[in-house]
Amino acid sequence: MDSQNTANIYIAVLRFDLSRLFVQSFCAILILFISALAKTSELDADLSEAVVMEQIKTKRLLLTAANKNDLLGLEEIEKECDEYFKFDPPCAAEHNRSLRECLAMGDIIPGVSQENYKRENYRLYCVWKDDLLIGWLSFYLEYQQKDTVYLSVVYIKEAYRSSGIGAEIMEAWTNKLVDAQFKIIKTHCSLRNALSLRFWVKNGFDRITEIECTGNLYPDNFGGIGLMKCINPMSRKTLVEL
Numbered sequence: 001m002d003s004q005n006t007a008n009i010y011i012a013v014l015r016f017d018l019s020r021l022f023v024q025s026f027c028a029i030l031i032l033f034i035s036a037l038a039k040t041s042e043l044d045a046d047l048s049e050a051v052v053m054e055q056i057k058t059k060r061l062l063l064t065a066a067n068k069n070d071l072l073g074l075e076e077i078e079k080e081c082d083e084y085f086k087f088d089p090p091c092a093a094e095h096n097r098s099l100r101e102c103l104a105m106g107d108i109i110p111g112v113s114q115e116n117y118k119r120e121n122y123r124l125y126c127v128w129k130d131d132l133l134i135g136w137l138s139f140y141l142e143y144q145q146k147d148t149v150y151l152s153v154v155y156i157k158e159a160y161r162s163s164g165i166g167a168e169i170m171e172a173w174t175n176k177l178v179d180a181q182f183k184i185i186k187t188h189c190s191l192r193n194a195l196s197l198r199f200w201v202k203n204g205f206d207r208i209t210e211i212e213c214t215g216n217l218y219p220d221n222f223g224g225i226g227l228m229k230c231i232n233p234m235s236r237k238t239l240v241e242l
Helices: 002-053 068-087 090-095 099-105 165-179 194-202
Strands: 062-065 122-129 132-140 148-156 184-190 207-213 223-230
Touching: 062 165, 068 099, 068 122, 068 132, 099 122, 122 165, 132 165, 148 165, 184 194
Parallel strands: 148 184
Antiparallel strands: 062 122, 122 132, 132 148, 184 223, 207 223
Protein backbone atom coordinates (compact mmCIF):
# COMPACT_ATOMS: atom_id res chain seq x y z
CA MET A 1 0.00 0.00 0.00
CA ASP A 2 2.85 2.33 0.91
CA SER A 3 4.61 1.60 -2.37
CA GLN A 4 1.37 2.22 -4.26
CA ASN A 5 0.93 5.56 -2.53
CA THR A 6 4.54 6.44 -3.25
CA ALA A 7 4.05 5.58 -6.93
CA ASN A 8 0.90 7.69 -7.07
CA ILE A 9 2.77 10.59 -5.47
CA TYR A 10 5.60 10.26 -8.03
CA ILE A 11 3.07 10.16 -10.86
CA ALA A 12 1.28 13.24 -9.49
CA VAL A 13 4.57 15.11 -9.11
CA LEU A 14 5.61 14.09 -12.64
CA ARG A 15 2.29 15.27 -14.04
CA PHE A 16 2.64 18.55 -12.17
CA ASP A 17 6.19 19.04 -13.48
CA LEU A 18 5.09 18.23 -17.05
CA SER A 19 2.13 20.59 -16.77
CA ARG A 20 4.36 23.34 -15.39
CA LEU A 21 6.90 22.72 -18.17
CA PHE A 22 4.14 22.90 -20.77
CA VAL A 23 2.80 26.17 -19.34
CA GLN A 24 6.29 27.66 -19.16
CA SER A 25 7.07 26.59 -22.73
CA PHE A 26 3.74 27.93 -23.98
CA CYS A 27 4.32 31.26 -22.21
CA ALA A 28 7.84 31.49 -23.61
CA ILE A 29 6.59 30.84 -27.16
CA LEU A 30 3.78 33.35 -26.67
CA ILE A 31 6.22 35.99 -25.45
CA LEU A 32 8.49 35.36 -28.44
CA PHE A 33 5.53 35.59 -30.81
CA ILE A 34 4.32 38.87 -29.29
CA SER A 35 7.85 40.27 -29.37
CA ALA A 36 8.21 39.31 -33.02
CA LEU A 37 4.92 41.04 -33.86
CA ALA A 38 5.99 44.14 -31.97
CA LYS A 39 9.34 44.23 -33.73
CA THR A 40 7.65 43.79 -37.10
CA SER A 41 5.27 46.67 -36.38
CA GLU A 42 8.14 48.77 -35.12
CA LEU A 43 10.17 47.93 -38.21
CA ASP A 44 7.29 48.93 -40.48
CA ALA A 45 6.87 52.21 -38.63
CA ASP A 46 10.60 52.90 -38.75
CA LEU A 47 10.66 52.11 -42.47
CA SER A 48 7.89 54.60 -43.16
CA GLU A 49 9.55 57.28 -41.09
CA ALA A 50 13.01 56.63 -42.49
CA VAL A 51 11.90 56.69 -46.11
CA VAL A 52 9.64 59.70 -45.90
CA MET A 53 11.62 61.84 -43.45
CA GLU A 54 15.02 61.67 -45.07
CA GLN A 55 16.23 64.00 -47.82
CA ILE A 56 15.13 63.18 -51.33
CA LYS A 57 17.80 63.48 -54.01
CA THR A 58 17.38 63.41 -57.77
CA LYS A 59 19.86 64.01 -60.58
CA ARG A 60 19.35 67.76 -60.40
CA LEU A 61 17.47 68.46 -57.18
CA LEU A 62 17.55 68.12 -53.42
CA LEU A 63 14.39 68.08 -51.31
CA THR A 64 14.79 68.84 -47.61
CA ALA A 65 12.32 69.16 -44.74
CA ALA A 66 11.43 72.86 -44.38
CA ASN A 67 12.14 74.77 -41.18
CA LYS A 68 11.89 78.35 -39.95
CA ASN A 69 15.23 79.24 -41.52
CA ASP A 70 13.71 78.54 -44.95
CA LEU A 71 10.64 80.70 -44.37
CA LEU A 72 11.87 83.96 -45.93
CA GLY A 73 12.85 82.23 -49.14
CA LEU A 74 9.63 80.24 -49.22
CA GLU A 75 7.51 83.34 -48.71
CA GLU A 76 9.18 85.05 -51.68
CA ILE A 77 8.16 82.11 -53.86
CA GLU A 78 4.72 82.13 -52.23
CA LYS A 79 4.12 85.67 -53.55
CA GLU A 80 4.70 84.40 -57.08
CA CYS A 81 2.42 81.45 -56.33
CA ASP A 82 -0.39 83.75 -55.12
CA GLU A 83 -0.07 85.79 -58.31
CA TYR A 84 -0.16 82.63 -60.40
CA PHE A 85 -3.40 81.42 -58.78
CA LYS A 86 -5.24 84.74 -59.22
CA PHE A 87 -7.56 83.07 -61.74
CA ASP A 88 -9.36 81.49 -58.77
CA PRO A 89 -11.88 83.60 -56.78
CA PRO A 90 -11.03 84.80 -53.22
CA CYS A 91 -13.08 81.97 -51.69
CA ALA A 92 -10.43 79.52 -52.96
CA ALA A 93 -8.12 80.84 -50.25
CA GLU A 94 -10.31 79.05 -47.73
CA HIS A 95 -8.93 75.75 -49.05
CA ASN A 96 -5.35 76.30 -47.87
CA ARG A 97 -3.11 78.16 -45.44
CA SER A 98 -0.04 80.35 -45.85
CA LEU A 99 3.36 78.66 -45.69
CA ARG A 100 4.03 80.34 -42.35
CA GLU A 101 0.85 78.78 -40.99
CA CYS A 102 1.70 75.43 -42.58
CA LEU A 103 5.04 75.31 -40.79
CA ALA A 104 3.33 76.06 -37.49
CA MET A 105 0.17 73.96 -37.68
CA GLY A 106 0.04 72.13 -41.01
CA ASP A 107 -2.22 72.75 -43.98
CA ILE A 108 -5.98 72.37 -44.42
CA ILE A 109 -6.57 68.87 -45.77
CA PRO A 110 -9.90 68.19 -47.53
CA GLY A 111 -12.02 65.65 -45.71
CA VAL A 112 -9.92 65.70 -42.51
CA SER A 113 -11.60 67.35 -39.53
CA GLN A 114 -9.66 69.34 -36.98
CA GLU A 115 -10.33 66.61 -34.41
CA ASN A 116 -8.83 63.91 -36.65
CA TYR A 117 -5.96 66.00 -38.02
CA LYS A 118 -2.49 64.72 -37.09
CA ARG A 119 0.14 67.44 -37.31
CA GLU A 120 2.93 64.86 -37.42
CA ASN A 121 1.51 63.47 -40.68
CA TYR A 122 2.00 66.75 -42.53
CA ARG A 123 5.25 67.27 -44.44
CA LEU A 124 6.63 70.38 -46.11
CA TYR A 125 9.76 70.06 -48.24
CA CYS A 126 11.94 72.72 -49.84
CA VAL A 127 13.05 72.09 -53.42
CA TRP A 128 16.66 73.10 -54.10
CA LYS A 129 18.59 73.32 -57.37
CA ASP A 130 22.26 74.29 -57.31
CA ASP A 131 21.80 75.52 -53.72
CA LEU A 132 18.94 77.82 -54.77
CA LEU A 133 15.45 77.46 -53.32
CA ILE A 134 13.11 77.08 -56.29
CA GLY A 135 9.88 75.69 -54.84
CA TRP A 136 8.21 73.43 -52.32
CA LEU A 137 6.34 70.17 -51.96
CA SER A 138 3.78 69.48 -49.22
CA PHE A 139 1.72 66.39 -48.43
CA TYR A 140 -0.20 64.56 -45.71
CA LEU A 141 0.48 60.93 -44.78
CA GLU A 142 -2.19 58.29 -44.00
CA TYR A 143 -4.94 60.35 -45.59
CA GLN A 144 -8.30 58.68 -44.90
CA GLN A 145 -6.53 55.31 -44.76
CA LYS A 146 -3.07 54.01 -43.86
CA ASP A 147 -1.78 53.44 -47.40
CA THR A 148 -2.90 56.79 -48.87
CA VAL A 149 -1.08 60.12 -49.17
CA TYR A 150 -2.68 63.49 -49.93
CA LEU A 151 -0.54 65.79 -52.08
CA SER A 152 -1.31 69.39 -51.05
CA VAL A 153 1.01 71.43 -53.25
CA VAL A 154 3.97 71.09 -55.55
CA TYR A 155 5.04 74.52 -56.77
CA ILE A 156 8.11 75.47 -58.82
CA LYS A 157 9.20 79.01 -59.65
CA GLU A 158 8.17 80.05 -63.13
CA ALA A 159 11.78 80.49 -64.28
CA TYR A 160 12.44 76.77 -63.68
CA ARG A 161 9.35 75.34 -65.37
CA SER A 162 9.10 73.51 -68.71
CA SER A 163 12.36 71.68 -67.99
CA GLY A 164 10.99 68.45 -66.47
CA ILE A 165 11.64 69.47 -62.86
CA GLY A 166 8.06 68.87 -61.76
CA ALA A 167 8.05 65.36 -63.23
CA GLU A 168 11.46 64.69 -61.67
CA ILE A 169 10.12 65.63 -58.23
CA MET A 170 7.04 63.46 -58.68
CA GLU A 171 9.08 60.46 -59.80
CA ALA A 172 11.56 60.58 -56.92
CA TRP A 173 8.88 61.30 -54.33
CA THR A 174 6.61 58.54 -55.64
CA ASN A 175 9.47 56.06 -55.45
CA LYS A 176 9.97 56.97 -51.79
CA LEU A 177 6.28 56.41 -51.11
CA VAL A 178 6.43 53.01 -52.83
CA ASP A 179 9.38 52.09 -50.59
CA ALA A 180 7.28 53.10 -47.58
CA GLN A 181 4.46 50.82 -48.79
CA PHE A 182 1.98 53.56 -49.67
CA LYS A 183 -0.37 52.62 -52.51
CA ILE A 184 -2.47 55.67 -53.36
CA ILE A 185 -1.83 59.38 -53.88
CA LYS A 186 -4.73 61.83 -53.97
CA THR A 187 -4.78 65.52 -54.81
CA HIS A 188 -7.08 68.37 -55.83
CA CYS A 189 -6.79 70.81 -58.71
CA SER A 190 -8.68 73.92 -59.75
CA LEU A 191 -11.00 73.39 -62.71
CA ARG A 192 -9.67 76.68 -64.09
CA ASN A 193 -6.06 75.46 -64.12
CA ALA A 194 -5.72 73.62 -67.43
CA LEU A 195 -1.92 73.48 -67.26
CA SER A 196 -2.02 71.87 -63.82
CA LEU A 197 -4.63 69.34 -64.93
CA ARG A 198 -2.43 68.41 -67.87
CA PHE A 199 0.57 67.97 -65.54
CA TRP A 200 -1.31 65.67 -63.15
CA VAL A 201 -2.69 63.50 -65.94
CA LYS A 202 0.77 63.17 -67.51
CA ASN A 203 2.13 62.06 -64.13
CA GLY A 204 -0.37 59.25 -63.65
CA PHE A 205 -3.30 60.91 -61.88
CA ASP A 206 -5.83 59.30 -64.17
CA ARG A 207 -8.78 58.74 -61.82
CA ILE A 208 -11.35 61.34 -60.79
CA THR A 209 -12.49 61.05 -57.17
CA GLU A 210 -14.79 64.06 -57.00
CA ILE A 211 -15.80 67.33 -58.62
CA GLU A 212 -16.45 70.30 -56.36
CA CYS A 213 -18.31 73.25 -57.82
CA THR A 214 -20.90 75.60 -56.34
CA GLY A 215 -23.20 75.70 -59.34
CA ASN A 216 -21.88 76.82 -62.71
CA LEU A 217 -18.24 77.85 -62.96
CA TYR A 218 -18.90 81.58 -62.77
CA PRO A 219 -16.05 83.97 -61.85
CA ASP A 220 -17.16 84.09 -58.21
CA ASN A 221 -17.53 80.31 -57.84
CA PHE A 222 -14.76 77.93 -56.85
CA GLY A 223 -14.43 74.76 -58.89
CA GLY A 224 -12.11 71.89 -58.05
CA ILE A 225 -11.51 68.31 -59.13
CA GLY A 226 -10.17 65.45 -57.03
CA LEU A 227 -7.62 63.18 -58.70
CA MET A 228 -6.02 59.88 -57.70
CA LYS A 229 -2.96 57.87 -58.68
CA CYS A 230 -2.39 54.22 -57.74
CA ILE A 231 1.22 53.25 -57.04
CA ASN A 232 2.82 49.86 -56.37
CA PRO A 233 6.31 48.29 -56.37
CA MET A 234 5.86 47.08 -59.97
CA SER A 235 5.47 50.67 -61.17
CA ARG A 236 8.53 51.92 -59.29
CA LYS A 237 10.82 53.88 -61.58
CA THR A 238 14.57 53.56 -61.29
CA LEU A 239 15.71 56.22 -63.74
CA VAL A 240 16.08 58.85 -61.01
CA GLU A 241 19.03 58.63 -58.67
CA LEU A 242 17.62 58.63 -55.15
